[in-house]
Amino acid sequence: MNDFLGIDWFFLATSLAKTLGIIFLVVLPMVSYTVYAERRISALIQDRLGPNRTGIPFTNIHMEGLGQPIADAVKFLLKEDLTPAHVNTFYFWLAPCLAMAPSLLTLSVIPFGSWLFGVPMVIANVNIGILFVFAIASLSVYGIVLAGWSSNSKYSFLGGVRSTSQMISYELSLGLSVIPLFLLLGKLNLVDIVDYQARNGWLLLPLWGEGLTLRRWLLLIPLLISFVVFTISIFAETNRLPFDLPEAETELVAGYHTEYSSMKFALFFLGEYAAMITGSSLIVTLFLGGWHLPIPWWSSGAGFHFALVDGAAPGIPGILGGLFNIATFFGKVAVLLAFFIWVRWTLPRFRYDQLMRLGWIFFFEIALVNIFLTAGILFYLP
């Protein structure tokens, strides 16, 4: 049964379950509630309250506005779907789909947990995981550029063009900033990277395993630089403030999705927040130990050490551990998302030339120098 028609049915079924589970049970609710969190946190930062009313319909139960994302979704579905005259209809429809798909696709190689029921908690364990992420992420620009172009509107077009150049520019520093990691680890596989961190300390928190050596602490300097450049580039890639030039509303109304309404607009919206989740997941996976959470433990045999929660353990402890690891991963992602939101409501927007200068002259160079720095450290302290 497992090998009927030359297909590994168990693999197919678990992959499908993981895919559907991660998209519909985790990512889409997370997107919705990120929007909610965005609104609440922005409100609190600005001494307001934000949506705090929507609860269960037809009752007086408020639930602090937790029903708001559902209400928003219903609203998006019921709004009139406008297609302006003189747009290129086919591409106008294609663009939102292209904007949504890549961010979800990239999630497939990210290990969001250790093991559960003996299944690795990653949809596709690909050797070149990080490259796959970059490849697919680079496709997300098509959605934006097509949206801008097919809308046949100045604002949209300018937004699309800006977005394209911005994303292409920051892909450089994004790609270069992670090279020190690979110099250190010699691997592109994200599962292996997380495993390494679980064993040897997070890349930014080398506290256990081999982390206590001088080499590891020296390497923390380039890794920290990598982390900063990578995080900022993710901000730019996801068009988040202070890099939201493509949709700078004071200049471009709403940028590339000016002409979109209803569910098509919602797809862009979802795509943007999904990209945020993907970006946060990547940061967590690469620098912050992925699904791993060190638990201080004391046992008479080993003395004080950090215990590893093992999802692969047999029986109930394994299942609980696996669930714990998944929760850890998404907890870290949530914290990062909160950071994204926090930054957005703190910093003003860059001017476009400043943005390009920053990308090409500053981060690109820093990432490049960082590679040499890492290579030097690794060469002298092998």
Added chain:
Amino acid sequence: MAYTVPRPKLTFREKLYLPAVAAGLAITIKHLKNMLLGRTKVVMQYPEEKWDSHMPPHYRGAPTLVRDDDRERCVACQLCEFICPPRAIKITPGEIPSASKSEKVEKFPLEFDIDMIRCIYCGLCEEVCPEQAIFLRKDYAITGLSRAEMVHNKKKLYELGGTMHGLVNKWNEKK
């Protein structure tokens, strides 16, 4: 003449920008913290809490017409229509029929419409009115489902305005 705005010379620390960014983040998180702890209280829960009781006496809400004890005060002089900056007021004057009790006033508005979509609540109509017939009351939540509903006609304006005693006694002395 072109004037070049002098840019301040930045120190290295300032040029790094990161301390400034951190300071900004600290400010915003402080606000967030104070809101969460309930130390900041600037927001009013609108439909439950309202400004009504806090409203100062000079508050400029919706313009309304007021009635004297036995007659409508407005004599359709159309000064408010003239002064109204957004041209929200439209009056059709008419003559009071001879049989009426307030015949001596001679003139009254047949129709008096204020388009509340246009109204900017400036209060010039109240200020210009020689008969003290138009007052800005404290109603501010003017809503309607259609444009037509947002035009307050004479009936609605008197409903909102109510009766006011005293002030103008000039017409009582008329023959």
Added chain:
Amino acid sequence: MSAPQMLNVQINGEWKQFPKGTRVIEACAQAGSYIPRYCYHPKLTSPGNCRMCLIEMGMPKMGPDRKPELGPDGRPVINWIPRPQISCAQDVAEGMGIRTDSPMAQECRRGVMEFLLINHPLDCPICDQAGECKLQEFSVEYGNGGSRFLEHKVKKPKKVAVGPRVTLDAERCVLCSRCIRFMKEVPQDDVLGFVDRGSYSTIAAHPNRQLDSNYSLNTVDICPVGALTSTDFRFKMRVWFLKETKSFCTSCATGCNTVIGSRQEVVYRQTPRENNEVNSVWMCDYGRLNFHYLHSERRLSRPAVKGEAAAWPAAIAKAAAELRSVPANEVAIIASGSMTNEELWLTKKLASVLNITLHDIVPHIEKGDDLLLSADRNPNTAGAKLLGVSSSKLAEIAQGVESGRIRVLLVLGEDAAGISLAKLKSLVTVGLLPSAATEKASVFLPSAGFAEKRGSMINVKGRLQRLNQAIQPPGEARDDWEILRDLIQAVSGANGVYAIEEVFRQMAEATPALAGLSLSKIGDLGVQLKLE
């Protein structure tokens, strides 16, 4: 005629020259210091009873040789009269000195204003004169801020119908007697006068008489306050809202110059405008009130084909088809003497394009008077004659229509003129209001009234005058000249003209009497033509 003798007069310290016979009040106005007045009116006699125009005056100081003493500047030294003088009943004299703004003159005005306002009801909010009221204006300029009068005000009759078209509010009256003098001097119907004495003195009509002259509404115009108001205009609209369009009256061949007061596409009133070549400053009540038909409920504002509403292009095409459906000698045009020159010119052009020879205007002769109302009630008979539309063939047309020889008739702005239309194959009518002709019309085209269009007309004295557009035609109604232009275009296929200026230019080129003129050159006061 020799030039009038010029007299040297000192006004407010400056020496100026005025022709002999100039009134002091006029001389001061020419010198730039307007003197307030109520009773004085340049077209009427001066009784000097309002005392508003009081000034300080002086005559040259005479030396022992009976010659004026000269001061250091070589001008006569003026001997100022210690008491104020009225300036409206006095002509200028050689060496006269006038001070219009001296403390005494100012004090006099303030006092007169206070007296005039003692019994005034202060009901400006309901007074139709508000906004053009001299009492308001001079009170602001010369009066006191408040009243010192503590006693009860005198009550006088209000809302008195002194005539069918004029309402009197005696409380507002300042007893200037302008209306009395007007009725006595201009229409020479001495029907008004003062009754009662002292504080109770009021204007009233003669017992058993009414102010029912055809010129009664001029008293409303000249009344400086809100005492006399037009019953027709009363409480209709505040005057400051009215857009003033200079035009002229089209109710008879005189063509009195008017100002049309309109607001938001509604004409509220017509008032006469000074043109000493035509109407001085007066006009008759008949012409003044003859504009309500523009806003009649019966007004037709949609083109119709056989009584069914139709779109303009279809209606024009249908009308053109009807006009060409029979040989040219079976078609006739009945035009109107109330059409403008431009429209008549295009009518003539339409006739010549279709080779129609039978065209005429309908005469409207009624009883006139020897003042302003002309017996010819067509405002542009002279224009129709000049442009050759009028041809005394009306009887022939009527006979032809009734006998059935003429099968297609185009009626422009007229009724059927008593002609039986039963035998017509088709009838094309252009007009404003329903009539026998519009009811029978195969094609009806709604056109614009006199206040809704531009154009020129020639009055009975051969004066070319210009209509200006005050309001837009209602509904789908269009300018007559555009309708005629479209008809010509539809029957001939040639490109039309696009502006009424262009029509006038073509007409002026083809008509010697109009040579060198254009619509803008006519000006507000018109141009006298030399007609044979």
Added chain:
Amino acid sequence: MSSLLPWLFSAIMLGFACAVVLNRNPVASALSLVVSFLALAGLYVSLNAFFIGVIQVLVYAGAIMVLFLFIIMLLDLKAEERRTLNTTATLGGLLVAAIFVCELFSVLRHFHKGSLPFPPLAAGPLDDVRGVGTMLFSNYNLPFQVIGALILVATVGVVVLSKRELK
């Protein structure tokens, strides 16, 4: 089914390659090319060459074609669609294609089916990153460096050419 995928990807690739040539709209052509590249990447992946496949997407679809599209969108597409067929160029193109097909057949004619067995493909994922890297920096180090220098020269050339007009 896994043997079905290469056929599917090949069909998509060829179909969209034809669409690139046949489309009148340059944007449609460019996007067809992108899809063609993606299918090609799929082919690589189905051969277990993940690295090549991903690089195909990353470089061609993700970067080069975006820039292409970028430029195309600034053009007047209506004028492009109105352009008539250039007969000489079309005939020339067909001729070249025909010659190529002939050459292909002449080569294939000498290839005897089944005479040379392919070495079996590696089972499971290849460590192709390491393989490609080793290959590039050992056997083909010089050509690789030369190409690097060439691209650098090209980049500098572009900057020089585009900046000249600004002076």
